[in-house]
Amino acid sequence: MKTLVYLVIGTFFGIVMYKSEAASWFRIYEMFEFGSFHMYGIIGSALAIGVIGVQIIKRNNIKALGGEAMELKPKAMSIPRYLIGGILFGLGWALAGACPGPMYVLAGAGFSSILVVIGGALLGTFVYGLMRSKLPH
Amino acid sequence: MEWISNPWPWYVSGPLIALVMFVLLFVGKQFGMSSNLRTACSIGGAGKAAEFFNFDWKKERWNLIVVLGAIIGGFVSANYLSSNTVDINPEVESKLESYGITSSGEAYLPTEIFGSNSLNDPKILAILIIGGFLVGFGARYAGGCTSGHAISGLSNLQLPSLIAVIGFFIGGLVMINFIYPLIF
Numbered sequence: 001m002k003t004l005v006y007l008v009i010g011t012f013f014g015i016v017m018y019k020s021e022a023a024s025w026f027r028i029y030e031m032f033e034f035g036s037f038h039m040y041g042i043i044g045s046a047l048a049i050g051v052i053g054v055q056i057i058k059r060n061n062i063k064a065l066g067g068e069a070m071e072l073k074p075k076a077m078s079i080p081r082y083l084i085g086g087i088l089f090g091l092g093w094a095l096a097g098a099c100p101g102p103m104y105v106l107a108g109a110g111f112s113s114i115l116v117v118i119g120g121a122l123l124g125t126f127v128y129g130l131m132r133s134k135l136p137h
Numbered sequence: 138m139e140w141i142s143n144p145w146p147w148y149v150s151g152p153l154i155a156l157v158m159f160v161l162l163f164v165g166k167q168f169g170m171s172s173n174l175r176t177a178c179s180i181g182g183a184g185k186a187a188e189f190f191n192f193d194w195k196k197e198r199w200n201l202i203v204v205l206g207a208i209i210g211g212f213v214s215a216n217y218l219s220s221n222t223v224d225i226n227p228e229v230e231s232k233l234e235s236y237g238i239t240s241s242g243e244a245y246l247p248t249e250i251f252g253s254n255s256l257n258d259p260k261i262l263a264i265l266i267i268g269g270f271l272v273g274f275g276a277r278y279a280g281g282c283t284s285g286h287a288i289s290g291l292s293n294l295q296l297p298s299l300i301a302v303i304g305f306f307i308g309g310l311v312m313i314n315f316i317y318p319l320i321f
Contacts, residue, residue, distance in 0.1 A: 007203075009206060011213070013210060018214035019219065031309075036226050038147050046152065047287075075297040077297060086302065088271050091311065092269065092271025093305060100173070100272065110215060118269060135278065
């Protein structure tokens with residue numbers, strides 16, 4: 001039953017990513033050229049609703065299904081980790097024109113070249129795991 | 138039938154992404170796509186090479202099901218719900234043409250980079266591998282990607298996520314403005 005719920009959420013997410021064109025290389029390029037409000041509108045409206053909803057959840061202490069606390073733990077503070085990691089991610093996002101969610105969506109859409117990007121992302125994740133103790137966090 | 142294949146405007150798409158995040162919170166999970174890459178490495182046996190991959194990946198199986206759904210969603214959209222073309226700002230379009238990328242308005246992804254023949258070009262192959270590598274490495278270093286930081290983290294007013302998102306844009310702007318003119 002739970003598996004079916006996650007499958008439905010994922011399928012819905014995949015359709016939203018594709019239909020919103022957030023999975024399109026062209027839209028990512030256009031965003032970094034400040035050529036259209038489209039991507040900013042998507043992220044901005046998701047955030048506006050997200051911020052309000054999370055505040056409502058916190059102020060009313062709303063629990064997840066089954067009575068557990070929702071996954072809203074604060075993240076540990078650091079500057080180098082988020083800034084350097086973020087910059088490297090941004091370089092890749094603009095170079096490949098896809099972030100992780102859309103990569104899976106594009107694979108389903110039949111773009112076989114995206115498998116090369118996913119392979120690169122797996123390799124990058126693996127190399128991070130190897131180097132982790134030597135990087136500033 | 139045009140209304141089916143037309144793209145969704147931002148004011149429909151953004152709220153639906155927020156909905157995905159809230160449904161996951163409601164079932165006790167957190168919206169984040171890049172952690173699946175770590176899970177995949179663990180399943181592949183990366184725990185033998187690095188401690189980072191020694192964790193109970195079975196607890197993350199739910200997120201792999203979400204990925205499976207995203208793949209299905211992509212298949213359904215591309216085959217039944219989309220004209221698979223993306224129209225962008227004409228000024229951006231002409232800038233892309235100066236880079237030799239002329240497929241905007243005719244394709245969902247540039248055929249010059251993602252077309253079936255482009256993998257024979259070592260330069261394009263390098264772009265795809267290095268782009269993917271940076272996404273994977275950077276997302277894990279920063280502890281999240283667009284979904285984990287820009288949507289989940291910022292919705293929860295997390296300063297670390299704001300720093301990460303500023304980093305995403307610094308990296309993206311450097312790539313588009315300084316590195317694209319060198320590679321295209």
